[in-house]
Amino acid sequence: MSYILSELKNKVMVIKLNRADKFNSFNREMAIELQNALDKAESDENVRAIVLTGIGKAFCAGQDLAEAIDPNGPGISRIVEEHYNPIILKIRKIEKPIIAAVNGVAAGAGANIALACDIVTATHSASFIQAFSKIGLIPDSGGTFFLPRLIGMQNAAALMMTGDKVTATEAQQMGMIYKVFTDETFTQDVLAFATNLSNMPTKAIGLTKRLLNESLLNNHEKQLASEGRIQVEAANTFDYSEGVNAFLEKRKPEFKGK
Numbered sequence: 001m002s003y004i005l006s007e008l009k010n011k012v013m014v015i016k017l018n019r020a021d022k023f024n025s026f027n028r029e030m031a032i033e034l035q036n037a038l039d040k041a042e043s044d045e046n047v048r049a050i051v052l053t054g055i056g057k058a059f060c061a062g063q064d065l066a067e068a069i070d071p072n073g074p075g076i077s078r079i080v081e082e083h084y085n086p087i088i089l090k091i092r093k094i095e096k097p098i099i100a101a102v103n104g105v106a107a108g109a110g111a112n113i114a115l116a117c118d119i120v121t122a123t124h125s126a127s128f129i130q131a132f133s134k135i136g137l138i139p140d141s142g143g144t145f146f147l148p149r150l151i152g153m154q155n156a157a158a159l160m161m162t163g164d165k166v167t168a169t170e171a172q173q174m175g176m177i178y179k180v181f182t183d184e185t186f187t188q189d190v191l192a193f194a195t196n197l198s199n200m201p202t203k204a205i206g207l208t209k210r211l212l213n214e215s216l217l218n219n220h221e222k223q224l225a226s227e228g229r230i231q232v233e234a235a236n237t238f239d240y241s242e243g244v245n246a247f248l249e250k251r252k253p254e255f256k257g258k
Helices: 028-043 075-093 109-116 131-135 143-151 153-162 168-173 186-198 202-215 220-235 238-248
Strands: 004-009 012-017 049-054 058-060 098-102 105-107 119-123 127-129 165-167 179-181
Touching (some): 012 186, 105 109, 109 143, 119 186, 165 168, 179 186, 202 220
Parallel strands (some): 098 119
Antiparallel strands (some): 127 165
């Protein structure tokens, strides 16, 4: 059985977590398969955007606790260092837009994997839970890095310490996620959203992502220098030339992500 299903739809790679009977909680096999799927999406020139979602009623319930406490299992250290950290690093490193399509509950590491994506969308019935405190653990998978930057230190601290559930609508209102779609049209709406991104100058979008990553660590002066350097890189792309010519010729541009 494959725990990760991937399907290319036009220029969008849809990656689905496939342990529906376990609410898409991660075991070692699924974590490794997701890493491989992300690598393939990164290297495939036909992929211009990536959607990460789940099969069934949940997006991802986090870690499979049966594996976590198994004396013959990988153990917490390897789970964090070999499963989740590489996933988060790949999501941030891939210079293509990655959209989390949260189709149900996103708990623990599942929530933080979603929040590491460039844009988070959710169905109206979805929810987000920093569930770690309920079992005596700390938030991992980049949660302590990304969540305070999205919603502020106090809100992040409260959600992480209490483990309170946040609805999709509440998450959107506090700036945790970008957009909420209705349950009935969620799949189509997310694909349309991702397809629109895939038709844009995705080389520049990837460079924008690189700058956003740098901005998390740079001061203002260093960020200005990075913008200047990377703007030159963007100006040497096919898409820049196509965009300018299309504007001057009053036609719709045909970007290639190059």
